[in-house]
Amino acid sequence: MGEDVKVWFKHYPAEIPTSIQYDEKPLQQFLQESAEEYPDMKALHFLGKELSFEEVFSQTKKIASYFQSLGLEKGDRVAIMLPNSPQSVIAYYGALMAGAIVVPTNPLYTERELEYQLKDSGAHFIVCLDLLYPRVKKVRDNTDLKHVFVTGIKDYLPFPKNLLYPFVQKKEYGEFEKPKHGGTVHQWVNILKEATESVKSVEVNPKEDLALLQYTGGTTGFPKGVMLTHYNLVANTQMSQHWMYKAKKGQDVTMGVLPFFHVYGMTAVMNLSIMMATKMILMPKFDPEDVLKTIDKQKPTLFPGAPTIYVGLLNHPNLKNYDLSSVEACISGSAPLPIEVQEKFEKETGGKLVEGYGLTESSPVTHSNFLWDKRVSGSIGVPWPDTDAKIFKSTEPLEEAELNEVGEIAVKGPQVMKGYWNNQEETDKVLKDGWLFTGDMGYMDEEGFFYVVDRKKDMIIAGGYNIYPREVEEVLYEHESVQEAVVAGIPDPYRGETVKAYVVLKDGHELTEEELNEFCRKSLAAYKAPRIYEFRDELPKTAVGKILRRKLVDEEKEKQNKQQSV
Known part of the structure; x- marks a missing residue:
């Protein structure tokens, strides 16, 4: 196909431009602009407490100037190990304002994972929850950390919740060490009392300077730090803004369930809300x-999420007691969206739920279905403005696939990373001739809609046949008793690999292996149908709710090794 023939453009509605003039400015500038334009408007709602844009901007300046007073210099890394809270937003923009590079850190990390990320990024500062301080303290001496900033959920709770919270915390977590303010340990509440708002301005070149080191899941080997510039993040956020063209500046309300330490929650919820004064x-x-309860009370209009979040809500026994009709638009990311879930959620809310696609290396979104225009069930949609995508059947040499032919999806655009932090070898594996190779197998149809069939490394080869887990999972989700399902290839002496399904049933439902097998074989060729079924109470997941297929495969291998050694 010719370089300029982007067949998908014919589906773009008049409201979405095919190309955008992106703002070449630092990401944190959008907070200042929203605070100047809508100072008194509420920016954050947290467990009953609300902060205006002016208050968020003021506290962000205090944090930034305090960081600078401790010697933070341009390009220093600041790790943020917090759940979604006012502190997570303020620390993020405060670090950027001070000239730092943010290193989002999962609060669920074990000491080993935390130590690896702090060492690899070379972070000098970390902002963490008081509950997590003991973990940070244990690894601190093995890292380059110079300063630790500690904050608690109660720091932003309204009265009387702020008085009750310490008792709840004690009951749930027992006693844990609460560090005092002083030396190289700093208490958030003290900083806000002591610090001034005088931030030294830092020159930022948006296209060159990094805003973020976002670590990838590390399903293969160690996690890698994805280098994202200010421009990468601004471009992807502005693409989001245009894609959701019915969203109204200064008027919408966004549901922030997706964790901000994950790139999708950070772009689709946090950065977009700050840019749109939402x-x-x-x-x-x-x-x-x-x-x-919160949707019923707070009436959010925008609700970016992940399939497991929507599944969890739809299967809640009290769903009917709540009014979800305020929800107008949802883009689902981080895992394939089963068609059943999409249809049911739209029926419950009256809003639109569409599947999008992206990866950490692209800030993250590259494709999505249209919310209010043509969409295709089972497809990830079409590339976003200024984003090119192709299917390659081979990478050495680069050779494009035909229409409807499966190959590796590659993307190009202003949201694509600079590379991996201190890891040229891995960078060269995925960035070739300006294309980012995603590791996902898929195809494009005649209309320019793209489909993901599966991760390159998750494809199951059984008896010489290629089987894509996603296709089998779609069938499992169609069964009325199935709440969650994941399919993996496990070692098999005869077929090389065989298909195993791990299934969580809906509450109060019963189902036998035989019944489910019969159901699958009606819709799947015999070689694709699972040979083994395992019913579980829950499936292992990431913080964003992505089911960890690799973990199940590793468990299976371990089990087989034990049996062989007996």
């Missing part, structure tokens, strides 16, 4: 009942 409802963790 009130963010911050949820520190995903609890289906809490989320349903």
